[in-house]
Amino acid sequence: MRPVRLALAALVAGLLALTAVPAHADGGPSRARPHGRFILDPAGRVLVLHGLNMVYKRGSYAPDETGFGRDDARFLAHHGFTTVRLGLIWKAVEPQPGQYDDAYLARVRHTTRLLADAGIWTLLDFHQDLFNERFQGEGAPDWAVQDDGLPAQPQTGFPYNYFGMQALNRAFDHFWANDPGPGGVGLQDRYAAAWAHVTSYFSGTPRVLGVDLFNEPWPGTGWQQCANPAGCPAFDATLQTFTQRSIDAIRAVDRRTAVFYEPQVLFNNGSQTSVTPTGSRLGFSFHDYCLTADAGTGESGGQEGCSTFDDLVFTNADDHVAASGDAPLLTEFGATTKQSTITTMVDRAAAHLTGWQYWAYCGCEDPTTTGPGATQALVLDPSKAPRGGNVDWAKMRSLVVPHPLAVAGTPTAYSFARQSRVFRAAWSTARAGGSGSFAAGSRTTISVPAYVYRSGYAVRVTGGHVVSRAGARTLVVAQDAGAEAVRVVVHPA
Known part of the structure; x- marks a missing residue:
């Protein structure tokens, strides 16, 4: 593996040089670091993180476009939240192959600094759902879409396009195969180099918790093999190659910032994972969404069946981190108005000594979620002050609980x-x-x-x-x- 990693480091360095972006030295502000099953602050204390997701999936893809700003950061800190999973969109980071939009990154960094001023740790997340707008989603640049010319049909929205749209699945197949894109450079190689650029860019930004490599990796055409409790070792081998490639690219320019990797998306529903990359300061980012959370009627609809599946997800996560030595973080759950679903997940995470980030701070015209925006939102409109009728106080009762901080x-x-x-x-x-x-x-x-x-x-x-x-x-x-x-x-x- 050593020659492959050296070759990758050389490729990353070459792509960065082409875009005239210097790699930062391993200096800058202190970082949190995963160690065993815990995340430690710079003093070595264990951080117990409670927070939310803030991802804007339209327009500029910059969270500040929604009005998310200093008042929101202070609102979160006031109620004991200490982390935000902040979305970046690859399409905005690298609009053209090898060309990075630092003006976009500057907007995101400004938001990160506002959060840091409030004492909040930011997890930078390369977010995607349904790969690209062509498939009713967001994430990859248009130039990275290879769908073999198939029609983007049928269009049934999120998440159903995953199961029935062949063009979408072929786009994932080409990405996981690292097939060459523009300039003959592999799609994953471009992606890894983009992460190297982003981590280098944010190396001087305080309270960066880490980076989340790829939101909810979808297996592509062979997804059915993953739809079982034992998972899909064959695809996991492919996902591990991608994960290791991205980690190595980041480590070529930044050895301090924690890297969180994710299992294939059906882990969310009880499937196991065998993805075990190597390296320092690694974290395991996982999600927990019960398939029947919105089944039935009333507050308790579907919850009894959910408990079994949600417990299984945490059991699988515990087993994985015990074997890998990588710190767990529940980076998504919720997206519902059911207080019982939210409350039991918060309490379950505490029982497993695991921090969490609720989905989501706002609806913000989200094109890829379950239900209308108000279903998932804690704050209905970030452009307005987070108070009164602009806050879902029922969700607050579920989420705001006493907990250790450090x-x-x-x-x-x-x-x-x-x-x-x-x-x-x-x-x-x-x-x-x-x-x-x-x-x-x-x-x-x-x-x-x-x-x-x-x-x-x-x-x-x-x-x-x-x-x-x-x-x-x-x-x-x-x-x-x-x-x-x-x-x-x-x-x-």
Whole structure:
């Protein structure tokens, strides 16, 4: 594999040189880093991330076009959200082969900096659904579409075009085969070089959590082989080649920024994965959407059947990260108004010590989702202030919960009992990074949202003591001398 990787690095360097974009050195702001099943902040504390997706799939593809800005970042931070999965569209990044639109990247970077100012970590996501507008989707540039001249029919929208549109599936087939595109350069080689350019461009931007390589990889013509609980090892081998190619291209210019990879999309519904790339600072980005989440009528419709499938997705994710050593992050779930679906997923993620990013912050005329935009949106219109009737407060009740923010140690459990509003958390003082223990006085922060504790809260701590002011929205617990474990209980005052 070494000669192949060296050749890829040379290709990436050549494509970057052609576009006169210098590769940044491994300097710049500190980065979070995946380590084992946890994501660590620069001080080595475990980050427990709760957040949302913000992806704009039309027009300029820039999130600021929707009006998403500083007030939205502050709104998220105020309610204890600490991460945003921010969409970039390959078509906007590389409108012509080998030519990158840095004006577009500057707009996205501005949004990332607004989030950083509010203390929010950004996961940069190359987003796609249905590959390209020709297939009623978004993602790839027009020049990267190779559909063998087949008609883009029948047009039944998202996600149904995946199952019945041969032209769409052929476009994926050509991409996964890395078939040559313009200039005789493989489609994946162009894609990997685009990622190298983007990571280089953002190398000086603070609070970049990492990059998410490819949203919901669709297997193409042979998708049926993946529609079973055992997954599809044959396609996974192809997906791993693509994933490794992209990782190697990024590492040629940036060795610090975490890289999150995804399994084939039917993992979302309970299929296993065997994709295990190699490299440093890798994370496992997975989604969980129950096929029957919107079945039936009323709030509980379809939920009983969903629990089995959703538990299976988390079991598969746990098994994968135990074998791979790559940190998990639930980067999509939701896209529904059913509070039971959202609530159980938030609680399930806590039981599995896994951070999450809800889909989605806004509807924003999304052409590739289930239901109208208001179905998925937390904030209906980002161009208006996030308050009053512009916020789906029912979703807020499901999403806004007390949770650890940064743990000086290794989390062992945390949970929130919604009826009693009692929050419990426990952690050992051993470093999750595996290098000893945190010293006395080391601080753990916990989100205790005013939205949950309107009349204040009381705290009991063993193994530590509270150092934040009474009623602070962020509870700070300092470790006691000699403590090997810390336990916290928060309840309404």
